[in-house]
Amino acid sequence: MSCLTAFLFGGVERRGNDTTPSSGNMQDTSVFSTTPADKPSPSPSPSIWASRPWTPVRSEDSSAIIGWTKARVSYLDSSPLEQQTLDVYIPLPPEHSTTPPPAGTLPLLPGKWIIFIHGGAWRDPKILSSAFIPAARRLLATNPGEISGMASLNYRLSPHPDHPSSSPDDAAGRNAHHPDHIADVLSGLSFLQQLAPDMEYVLAGHSCGATLAFQVVMRKPERWGLPGMQIRLPRAVVGFNGLYDLAGFIARPDEGFEDLREAYVEFTRGAFGDDESVWRDVCPTTAADPGGWVGEWAAGGGQKVCLVQSPEDTLVPRGQLEGLWAVLEDAGKGEVVVEEREASGGHDAIWMGEGMAPVLVEVLRSLDQ
Numbered sequence: 001m002s003c004l005t006a007f008l009f010g011g012v013e014r015r016g017n018d019t020t021p022s023s024g025n026m027q028d029t030s031v032f033s034t035t036p037a038d039k040p041s042p043s044p045s046p047s048i049w050a051s052r053p054w055t056p057v058r059s060e061d062s063s064a065i066i067g068w069t070k071a072r073v074s075y076l077d078s079s080p081l082e083q084q085t086l087d088v089y090i091p092l093p094p095e096h097s098t099t100p101p102p103a104g105t106l107p108l109l110p111g112k113w114i115i116f117i118h119g120g121a122w123r124d125p126k127i128l129s130s131a132f133i134p135a136a137r138r139l140l141a142t143n144p145g146e147i148s149g150m151a152s153l154n155y156r157l158s159p160h161p162d163h164p165s166s167s168p169d170d171a172a173g174r175n176a177h178h179p180d181h182i183a184d185v186l187s188g189l190s191f192l193q194q195l196a197p198d199m200e201y202v203l204a205g206h207s208c209g210a211t212l213a214f215q216v217v218m219r220k221p222e223r224w225g226l227p228g229m230q231i232r233l234p235r236a237v238v239g240f241n242g243l244y245d246l247a248g249f250i251a252r253p254d255e256g257f258e259d260l261r262e263a264y265v266e267f268t269r270g271a272f273g274d275d276e277s278v279w280r281d282v283c284p285t286t287a288a289d290p291g292g293w294v295g296e297w298a299a300g301g302g303q304k305v306c307l308v309q310s311p312e313d314t315l316v317p318r319g320q321l322e323g324l325w326a327v328l329e330d331a332g333k334g335e336v337v338v339e340e341r342e343a344s345g346g347h348d349a350i351w352m353g354e355g356m357a358p359v360l361v362e363v364l365r366s367l368d369q
């Protein structure tokens with residue numbers, strides 16, 4: 001490995017040659033910058049980052065160390081909430097093949113990042129950032145060599161009628177309403193991008209996490225009513241069994257999915273309130289002016305969308321993928337490559353098994369070809 005750069009808070013520690021860790025063709029036009037911000041972007045606190053140790057990720061077959069992880073790092077300095085944390089994974093840097101990197105550092109191999117947003121209908125307290133563990137483990141085990149780092153984000157949830165909160169902090173983290181979910185996702189991305197400036201990344205999401213991934217590229221933060229933040233946009237968005245048109249499903253559930261209408265109404269109201277125009281506005285298939293956001297995102301060059309839908313999914317119909325596909329084909333006008341990849345298993349089987357990892361690697365590899 002010719003280049004190993006370690007980022008140390010309070011000063012940059014560089015070893016090896018002095019090239020940047022990313023492949024460097026990120027275009028400035030894909031950075032949404034808004035100034036002046038009425039609140040500053042959250043800045044990573046060295047003590048919070050350093051307070052979480054690197055722990056080994058081990059191969060299931062040989063128990064050899066295949067990478068390092070920091071779990072549940074707060075991405076907002078002032079927040080005690082589990083829901084405002086993220087997990088980071090890094091492939092093995094040569095210098096740290098058996099001993100953990102110092103807790104205050106983020107050793108970076110060259111390559112791109114994969115960042116994951118979990119699903120759970122904006123409310124399920126049992127589906128968290130840990131949903132990415134099977135994919136992270138598989139990606140580290142196969143070590144494709146193009147990955148600089150990976151992260152999985154938590155975000156505040158809306159209340160779930162079947163799962164009362166278990167503590168005051170749990171209640172505080174589970175009383176979110178739009179735009180809280182996307183605000184947290186953007187805060188998490190901003191935190192990561194201060195750790196790894198200039199990162200190029202694939203943003204992937206499952207179910208409502210796929211909706212959130214598109215919300216990142218759909219609008220500038222202030223259009224969600226959020227304070228300005230400097231967010232570098234992803235090169236690719238990958239949606240696994242994603243929700244892209246809530247209002248459309250609720251108005252006309254797909255054949256065979258009619259029984260789910262009430263559940264969709266319940267979680268949509270829980271996350272976005274009763275105003276149906278908001279339901280349309282927050283979804284990539286139905287938001288006004290798709291040409292606008294696709295064009296702004298595509299201005300960076302080389303952007304890609306990959307949509308994945310398991311045929312056996314009993315919670316999300318294929319119509320969700322098809323609706324978004326049609327809009328992107330029309331609005332993207334060839335500027336954004338849209339592709340579909342196969343998957344199998346039920347709604348959650350795609351992340352519980354190892355189905356996401358091969359798709360993510362293929363998308364990552366295809367970006368600079």
Ligand SMILES: Nc1ccccc1C(=O)C[C@H](N)C(=O)O
Pocket residue numbers: 120121123124207260263264267315316
């Ligand atoms: N009904 C759905 C339809 C589509 C997507 C997810 C769901 C869920 O139920 C997710 C989650 N397990 C929940 O308890 O809210």
